[in-house]
Amino acid sequence: MIEVIPIDTPSLGDRSYLVTDGRVAFAVDPQRDIDRVLSLAESRSLTITHVFETHIHNDYVSGGLALARATGASYHVNGEDDVAFERTPVREGDEVAVGDAMTVRALATPGHTHTHLAYVLRADGADRAVFTGGSLLYGSTGRPDLLGPEHTRTLVHAQYASARRLAAELPEDAEVYPTHGFGSFCSATQSKATASTIGAEKRGNPVLTRSEHDYVATLLDGLDAFPAYYAHMSPLNAAGPAAPDLSPPRRADAAELRRRIDDGEWIVDLRSRTAFAAGHLAGTLNFGLDGSFATYLGWLIPWGTPLTLLAETPEAVAEAQRELVRIGIDRPAAAATGKPGDWTDGARPRSFPTAGFAELAAVRSHRPVTVLDVRRDQEWDESHIPDAVHVPLHELPARIGELPEGEIWVHCGTGYRASIAASLLDAAGRRVVTIDDEYAEALTLGLAVAA
Missing domain, CATH: 3.40.250.10 (Rhodanese-like domain)
Known part of the structure; x- marks a missing residue:
């Protein structure tokens, strides 16, 4: 029996997938913190033999290369992508056997990027599912503007054609598994759907129900700003990111925290907004872990600025580190835990109503x-x-x-x-x-x- 296991990253609005026949498995678009995939595979006694990348991602750092190296799996990336690492190139029409029960076929679906691929899962003689990455999403499509305005119009028309191709070539009961669309800024619009099929998309997705002119005009008119850190993701992914270092950062005392603030570094308080307003170290910034922490921190921080994390517990610091490595902020300069009184060196914490x-x-x-x-x-x-x-x-x-x-x-x-x-x-x-x-x-x- 074939099983598709979603691995959600709700803070970034993305999903990765582990697909298995009960013995072997392949992963699609894994996030940087690959320990989640490895733990899942270990808990089910699965051997990961292949890793597939739908595209060079713009919204997170991929764990594909690190996962392939950790498991010995083949790493499938579009042969047209200019990357700095060894991979198994895959192109339109290529078929890859995974174990004895599954075959994965690559389909060219440009639009979100120029070299985007979707992967069709064939089992038991039928096309059972398609992993659409940033092409056909639930009730939407991926954004066509992330590579720069000079490419947007070409890509939006390509996105329309790619979605139509998927709808025409796949059976209506084929399940659709996108990577984006669960809150990610890579999605043109958002949907609350958590599952879908080609047939359901044909009935309700604007890219499949509207004319090309209407789809293009509406999508382009609805595009808004996207996080500034996106500019760094594609180069990092093309370079071949290694597995992250999630070991605890060095501890900073109150004097060091003040020095870092005075030096113009970012000291980020991870507590809730209620707790921060009630009392905080002067000069610190509040990006609570209870919201879209990594998205907004990555969006606002000047790239490369040293970052120190403040939290009530070491567990909260560890959670923040995990969020940050997914967008390429690998090592905090330092961290401190406790309460504001522990960080102010005797000064009264600041507050605001x-x-x-x-x-x-x-x-x-x-x-x-x-x-x-x-x-x-x-x-x-x-x-x-x-x-x-x-x-x-x-x-x-x-x-x-x-x-x-x-x-x-x-x-x-x-x-x-x-x-x-x-x-x-x-x-x-x-x-x-x-x-x-x-x-x-x-x-x-x-x-x-x-x-």
């Missing part, structure tokens, strides 16, 4: 305050507080100087990004209030209006 949209409405009724909206452009265009200042979070570090003097009330959609923004403002010496509330409340109260 939090509030909801109801409190904002009450305050605005008797005094003016600056409202800062750090949501993305698409969110702002759909609805916003009319007199708010709009600076998307990823632009804020370079634009703090543009903000009006005085107290700033900062909000996003749920509070997570607002806390990051508030920590940036607090570190810059600004007076800030975090609105830790759902944006829907602003609409209910009449503070915000739809565009």
